[in-house]
Amino acid sequence: MVALEAEIQKPKPQVRHIDEAPMAKGPPFIGNVREMMTDPARFFYNSYCEHGPVFRFKLMGRTNYVIAGADAAKLIDRRGEKNVLRSREFWEGQTEEFGAKYSLVRDDGEVHERLRAILKRSISRDVIAGRYAQAVGILNSVFERDWRPGTTIPVTLRMQRLVSEVIGLIVAGAAPGDYAADIRTFIKYMLMTKVVQQAPDIILNLPFYKEAKRRSFEFAHQLIEDYKKTRRPPTNDDRADFIGEVLEAHEKYPDLVPASDLPQLVLSPYVAGLDTVANVLGSALYALLKNPDIMARMRAEIDAVPALDEAALRNMPVTQGVMMETLRLYPINVAGARSADIDFEFEGYRIPQGTRLFCATTVTHFMPEYYPEPEKFDIDRYQPPRREHMKPFAFSPFARGPHTCLGQGLAEILIMLTLAQLVRKVDVRLDPLDYEMKISAVPTPGPADDFMVHVERYRN
Numbered sequence: 001m002v003a004l005e006a007e008i009q010k011p012k013p014q015v016r017h018i019d020e021a022p023m024a025k026g027p028p029f030i031g032n033v034r035e036m037m038t039d040p041a042r043f044f045y046n047s048y049c050e051h052g053p054v055f056r057f058k059l060m061g062r063t064n065y066v067i068a069g070a071d072a073a074k075l076i077d078r079r080g081e082k083n084v085l086r087s088r089e090f091w092e093g094q095t096e097e098f099g100a101k102y103s104l105v106r107d108d109g110e111v112h113e114r115l116r117a118i119l120k121r122s123i124s125r126d127v128i129a130g131r132y133a134q135a136v137g138i139l140n141s142v143f144e145r146d147w148r149p150g151t152t153i154p155v156t157l158r159m160q161r162l163v164s165e166v167i168g169l170i171v172a173g174a175a176p177g178d179y180a181a182d183i184r185t186f187i188k189y190m191l192m193t194k195v196v197q198q199a200p201d202i203i204l205n206l207p208f209y210k211e212a213k214r215r216s217f218e219f220a221h222q223l224i225e226d227y228k229k230t231r232r233p234p235t236n237d238d239r240a241d242f243i244g245e246v247l248e249a250h251e252k253y254p255d256l257v258p259a260s261d262l263p264q265l266v267l268s269p270y271v272a273g274l275d276t277v278a279n280v281l282g283s284a285l286y287a288l289l290k291n292p293d294i295m296a297r298m299r300a301e302i303d304a305v306p307a308l309d310e311a312a313l314r315n316m317p318v319t320q321g322v323m324m325e326t327l328r329l330y331p332i333n334v335a336g337a338r339s340a341d342i343d344f345e346f347e348g349y350r351i352p353q354g355t356r357l358f359c360a361t362t363v364t365h366f367m368p369e370y371y372p373e374p375e376k377f378d379i380d381r382y383q384p385p386r387r388e389h390m391k392p393f394a395f396s397p398f399a400r401g402p403h404t405c406l407g408q409g410l411a412e413i414l415i416m417l418t419l420a421q422l423v424r425k426v427d428v429r430l431d432p433l434d435y436e437m438k439i440s441a442v443p444t445p446g447p448a449d450d451f452m453v454h455v456e457r458y459r460n
């Protein structure tokens with residue numbers, strides 16, 4: 001009885017408005033632009049350590065709100081009626097820029113579920129089944145063209161070229177060739193202005209951007225026309241064919257997939273997969289060059305298999321550990337961009353409907369409570385009995401919840417296969433040898449453009 005009375009009398013913790021959350025330190029007006037453009041993952045982690053799971057930061061005069069850590073990951077993971085977040089506000093601009101009616105990343109609820117179901121099969125890991133030899137052939141021809149012994153090359157740019165060809169051929173059935181540079185420019189500035197809002201909209205009126213956008217749309221229409229001319233529609237027995245499935249959905253459900261939405265859908269593997277996979281590959285290569293013991297273990301694992309195929313990749317704990325550790329330490333999507341769909345409370349703060357939030361789910365990646373010696377590139381932490389990533393909400397490189405990455409399975413295969421074939425075929429060293437990688441998040445976090453390697457020789 002006494003205890004109950006004590007409980008009743010205990011003052012309830014005060015719920016404050018999110019506008020009262022602590023503000024990260026930074027210069028006036030520009031705020032934390034530098035941190036957000038260099039290393040947003042470490043910025044969110046450091047701010048979490050200093051301020052706790054709810055904080056604010058300024059960016060070009062605008063206040064941004066962050067919820068961070070395992071509970072933020074738990075919140076964004078909610079589905080259906082329990083979901084209190086929506087994507088619309090952050091992704092509206094991208095949808096408008098594409099001139100589309102609907103969008104997988106922007107929409108929630110029924111429209112989102114239906115669009116996801118359409119794309120699911122054709123960008124699953126199954127699209128590469130039976131085509132490993134073809135993919136290795138593409139990789140080898142790109143290495144022989146772009147990674148020539150005796151040359152020093154910019155890693156990020158070369159990885160982007162490599163990935164655009166592999167994704168193009170495996171998912172969309174055609175490599176973008178000269179269009180790859182236009183697609184990269186179009187995506188980069190569209191994301192910087194319309195989604196992360198790091199740059200002013202005026203960029204969208206500049207001739208270089210308009211031309212890149214025009215050529216990206218031209219490529220999308222060309223893919224569709226080529227498909228109609230040369231390929232037959234998929235049958236039930238066929239491998240899922242991305243362009244074929246998009247066109248079939250357009251015919252079957254013209255309200256959900258109108259003609260206006262085809263360019264956005266056709267380009268979606270590039271928008272979602274190009275920078276992401278390329279940046280992970282760049283960071284993984286850097287980590288391997290900084291950790292020669294791990295590089296030696298990976299080489300031994302790869303050299304022990306006759307061919308890189310599905311069965312071989314499934315049984316490569318070292319290569320898999322390199323990928324997982326890269327996704328943990330160099331996350332691509334540091335925080336999910338969402339808005340409050342209703343008023344709700346989080347960690348003592350009231351978050352009104354419509355508030356734009358960064359849900360910093362990858363803060364746990366740097367917490368010693370989850371990953372002892374978090375800054376150490378330790379590929380064995382994923383193996384039993386440690387399995388550190390299995391703690392609830394510890395590992396979220398592909399986000400969580402209804403918008404979790406649709407290309408995760410395919411991305412994992414592309415990363416492991418490309419990295420393994422690179423390590424198998426090409427010997428490179430850092431140039432200069434003591435280079436320390438800087439991260440550039442303009443807009444997708446990854447190695448800065450000054451990350452160069454010298455190609456020494458082909459191994460076989």
Ligand code: HEM
Nearest residue numbers: 104105269272273276277332333398399403405406407411
């Ligand atoms: C390392 C590589 C990749 C990473 C780290 C990654 C990460 C992510 C993340 C974090 C999201 C969720 C964004 C959000 O919550 O708003 C996402 C969404 C998505 N990703 Fe990936 N991605 C990768 C590669 C790919 C690839 C290769 C494809 C397709 C070919 C792809 C297709 C998609 C699609 C379609 C969505 C939207 C899903 C939806 O809104 O329902 N991703 N990705």
